[in-house]
Amino acid sequence: xxxxxxxxxxxxxxxxxxxxxxxxxxxxxxxxxxxxxxxxxxxxxxxxxxxxxxxxxxxxxxxxxxxxxxxxxxxxxxxxxxxxxxxxxxxxxxxxxxxxxxxxxxxxxxxxxxxxxxxxxxxxxxxxxxxxxxxxxxxxxxxxxxxxxxxxxxxxxxxxxxxxxxxxxxxxxxxxxxxxxxxxxxxxxxxxxxxxxxxxxxxxxxxxxxxxxxxxxxxxxxxxxxxxxxxxxxxxxxxxxxxxxxxxxxxxxxxxxxxxxxxxxxxxxxxxxxxxx
Numbered sequence: 001x002x003x004x005x006x007x008x009x010x011x012x013x014x015x016x017x018x019x020x021x022x023x024x025x026x027x028x029x030x031x032x033x034x035x036x037x038x039x040x041x042x043x044x045x046x047x048x049x050x051x052x053x054x055x056x057x058x059x060x061x062x063x064x065x066x067x068x069x070x071x072x073x074x075x076x077x078x079x080x081x082x083x084x085x086x087x088x089x090x091x092x093x094x095x096x097x098x099x100x101x102x103x104x105x106x107x108x109x110x111x112x113x114x115x116x117x118x119x120x121x122x123x124x125x126x127x128x129x130x131x132x133x134x135x136x137x138x139x140x141x142x143x144x145x146x147x148x149x150x151x152x153x154x155x156x157x158x159x160x161x162x163x164x165x166x167x168x169x170x171x172x173x174x175x176x177x178x179x180x181x182x183x184x185x186x187x188x189x190x191x192x193x194x195x196x197x198x199x200x201x202x203x204x205x206x207x208x209x210x211x212x213x214x215x216x217x218x219x220x221x222x223x224x225x226x227x228x229x230x231x232x233x234x235x236x237x238x239x240x241x242x243x244x245x246x247x248x249x250x251x252x253x254x255x256x257x258x259x260x261x262x263x264x265x266x267x268x269x270x271x272x273x274x275x276x277x
Contacts, residue, residue, distance in 0.1 A: 001083045003090045007097060010138060013089055017050040024050055026141035028132060031055040032072035032186035033081050036176035040145045041085040043173050052139050053082050054091040056098060061127030072186055091139065098134060107133045109163070112155040112248045116261060117272070120238050125156050132157055136166055144168055149175040149183045151261060151274040155248055175273070177203065183273050190269040199266050201233035205240075206275045210260050213242065213277050226262070235264035242277065 004010045017024060025044035029037055037053075044051045055078060062068035075092070082090055106126050113125035136144070146154050154172050161168055176184045181203040182196075191199055205226040212222040219242055226240050240262040244252035252258045258277040263270060 001079075001087050001090060003079060003092060005092055005094060005097070007093070007138060010089075010091055010093075014052070014139060017088070021048070022050040023048055023143070024052060024139060024141040026135065026139050026144040027051065027053045027087075028135050028144065028146070029053060029055055030057045030071070030186070031078050032074050032189075033078045034184050034186065036147055036149070036184035038081060038085050039176050040147060040173055041082065041087055043171070044143070044145050045086055049143075050088040051086070052089045052091060052141065053087045054093075054135055054139070056091075056093055056131065056135075058098075058127055058131040059095065060099070060130055061124050063121055063123065066121070067187075072189060091135075098131065106130055107160065109156045109160050112152065112159050115250075116239060116241070116243075116248065117152050117263060120263060125153070128153055129156055129160050133160065133164070133166075136161075136168060141168055143171060145171045145173060147175060148172045148274070149185065149272065151259060152248060155246070181207070183271070185271065187269055187271070191266060195234075195266045195269065198233045198235075199271060201230055201235065202262060202264060202271055202273050203275075205229045206260055206262055206273055209240075210275045210277050213258075213260070230262070230264055235266055238263040238265070238270070240264075245276070 002013055004013055014024060027040045027044055041051060041053065057071055059068055079090060107129040108126045109129050118125050146157060148154060158170050161170055178184065180200045182200050209222045209226040213219055223240055227237055230237055241250055242258055242260050243250050245257035245259040259274055260277050261274040263272045
């Protein structure tokens with residue numbers, strides 16, 4: 001596996017892959033890799049495809065009171081995991097390569113970026129869209145893989161790719177989970193043992209709510225019950241809501257695919273999860 005930190009070397013490496021007739025698959029990450037990321041690498045590995053992973057802790061998607069400074073950074077372990085997983089190239093640019101002096105461009109996606117995490121974390125999805133558009137232009141992949149755990153992020157990227165004619169196939173991989181159902185996340189390491197045991201209430205509440213909605217139970221009653229169970233487990237709730245799976249608008253038509261999304265804090269750790277309905 002090549003590990004590259006300079007843009008000219010990245011472009012040379014991608015050109016070499018292309019000359020060999022390979023398609024390019026990109027798996028963007030912020031590092032602190034876990035089994036969920038490795039599942040993305042495994043999904044990207046197909047005959048005739050070279051897999052490029054990126055690691056970049058993007059300052060533009062962190063708010064002023066968020067955890068940029070303490071976000072876990074595990075460069076040595078991450079590199080080893082990617083190499084063992086069969087990744088072909090690791091793109092790991094420093095901040096001054098991604099955002100050189102004078103950088104003044106912001107990519108903003110209306111609609112799907114509003115509400116939910118967009119409301120809870122102002123400016124977050126502008127930072128996501130900006131860095132992902134840069135990664136797409138740097139790597140020029142044919143396909144890019146993202147986890148469905150960050151469902152609103154996936155919707156924002158799909159809208160951006162469609163609107164700006166990137167010509168990249170965007171693939172979403174189902175949320176990877178621990179044995180008890182908790183979604184894998186780099187932020188799970190912030191949970192102490194007691195918080196970790198109580199955090200499983202999040203996927204369980206969503207599972208119960210999804211079954212109730214599927215049976216035709218009153219949606220507001222189901223959502224209220226989910227919120228009550230999360231509060232009882234010690235969560236501070238940002239939102240628990242049912243939305244259209246594509247537009248992320250609330251009050252979706254029952255004939256269209258829907259998604260149940262939630263975000264809540266356990267102590268100082270903010271967790272998100274979602275489930276199809």
